[in-house]
Amino acid sequence: MTDSKGSITSNPSIAVNDVQFNWDTKEGRFQFAGNDVVLFWIESAMKSFLDTIQEVSGDEAAEVVLETTGYRMGTNVSDFFKQTNVEEVVKMLPKVYGAAGWGKVTFKEFSVENKTAVIQVKDSWEYKVMKEQGKNRPGLFLPGHWAGVLSGLFEDNIWYKINKSQILGDEYSEYIYNASSITPSQNIHDLSRKEEQSQISKLEEMVLDRTKELSNLVKEISSPLIPVLDDIVVIPLLGSYDENRSNELLEKTLSKLPEFKARYLILDLTGLHGDVNEYTIALIHKLTETTSLLGTESILVGMSPELSIQMTKFGFRVEEKKLQCFSTLKHAIFYSLSQQGKQII
Structure with a gap:
């Protein structure tokens, strides 16, 4: 950006969808809505980041990690807007997320009284990354994220159901939200128990194989x-x-x-x-x-x-x-x- 004299300014600023973006190029800072942020290339840097998580922890564990991370980030968002009227926040959020490059967000349905919502997301960064990865199953970061946002706004535990998924060929992804007893912590514990059971099953198979070998040896001697x-x-x-x-x-x-x-x-x-x-x-x-x-x-x-x-x-x-x-x-x-x-x- 340049100033009125045509010189390049070190502190450019711009408003997009009523959301302010500020740069301090001398200090290397970039701010979105008054908070420090960082930019990543979706198809390269973000893809590498998610690929690494999945490589280290495995696909199933990675899904739970991303779902939980999205949920906790969502509760941070709701905390930021907690002093604002909920209906006003819902009107504001699509503009904020759109300006931040999270895709086109639409609240198809929303009820504070019933604590329900239907959210549609098109061309999100998660969809773009998963498309680059060649995935054929819905991502869990965004539905988990919006569950966190709504849990904070409704002041109750909210969970989701994936009704449509762009990665599966739908025009957009659609998430249905209701009050629920399901939590990210429960999913983590369920995954841990599943992993434990898997390890126990492997040990049982090893014991059975070893017992069979020993039984055959006993038969011989x-x-x-x-x-x-x-x-x-x-x-x-x-x-x-x-x-x-x-x-x-x-x-x-x-x-x-x-x-x-x-x-x-x-x-x-x-x-x-x-x-x-x-x-x-x-x-x-x-x-x-x-x-x-x-x-x-x-x-x-x-x-x-x-x-x-x-x-x-x-x-x-x-x-x-x-x-x-x-x-x-x-x-x-x-x-x-x-x-x-x-x-x-």
């Missing part, structure tokens, strides 16, 4: 079939058994025994606890019964007094099944060899 000598196989029974573990061992034994051509199956019970359950007793019963059908004689080794009491309690009678029992694995192996006319020299 638990109660293995050990061929100790020709025709003699040993199965050490370890720990406690449930239905699944019992069935797995039974199936494994019946499928592997023919490969070893075992005539004697020694069940080493040393690793069983005295307080065994019904599945363990049933497993011993099934192993001795089913392997006999394959022509294999079962021998029990390492039975403690406590275990014998438990087995009797569950109805397992060694004498009825005519099973050989020995205190050590060594004696069982010697017995098996002697039955075949063999001995260890």
Whole structure:
């Protein structure tokens, strides 16, 4: 700008839509309606700013951040106009926002009594940035911002519903506002809980995968079939058994025994606890019964007094099944060899 003599002035000023813009080029200040402001290029600087937020925090978190930021900025705007009649403020705001380059703002409906409003915004800076970003979902900064403005003006919590969106192909964006219990803080907490639940779900998946790996490992190393000598196989029974573990061992034994051509199956019970359950007793019963059908004689080794009491309690009678029992694995192996006319020299 120039003064009356044609010289460039260092403090230009202009009024747009009754809103004053002032510059102090020597001090590097720019004022809008009496307050310091700063200018950004929408398609470059603002786009880079929003791109960075989304890159750092992720799309979903970025939306909540921008929505909350817009809301809090809106409450600052309402605080600025709080001494002015609400109807007058509503008439003034479209001019103020239009002069500031926020797009064409229209209050289609407005009711102080009902605390409702319908606001239409066309060609906003948010729309222009999102268009440059190639987004295909409505932005949340502006609807959140106007929710903050109206919350301050109505002195009540106001929230929005997006009725139309320019980014989705509508002629303009339209936001419907009503009194609501929804707040930016609630949305932040909901996002946090969602993130926590997501992390918990990931941990649960990791635990399930790890448990599956460990279960498979246990299957491989638990109660293995050990061929100790020709025709003699040993199965050490370890720990406690449930239905699944019992069935797995039974199936494994019946499928592997023919490969070893075992005539004697020694069940080493040393690793069983005295307080065994019904599945363990049933497993011993099934192993001795089913392997006999394959022509294999079962021998029990390492039975403690406590275990014998438990087995009797569950109805397992060694004498009825005519099973050989020995205190050590060594004696069982010697017995098996002697039955075949063999001995260890």
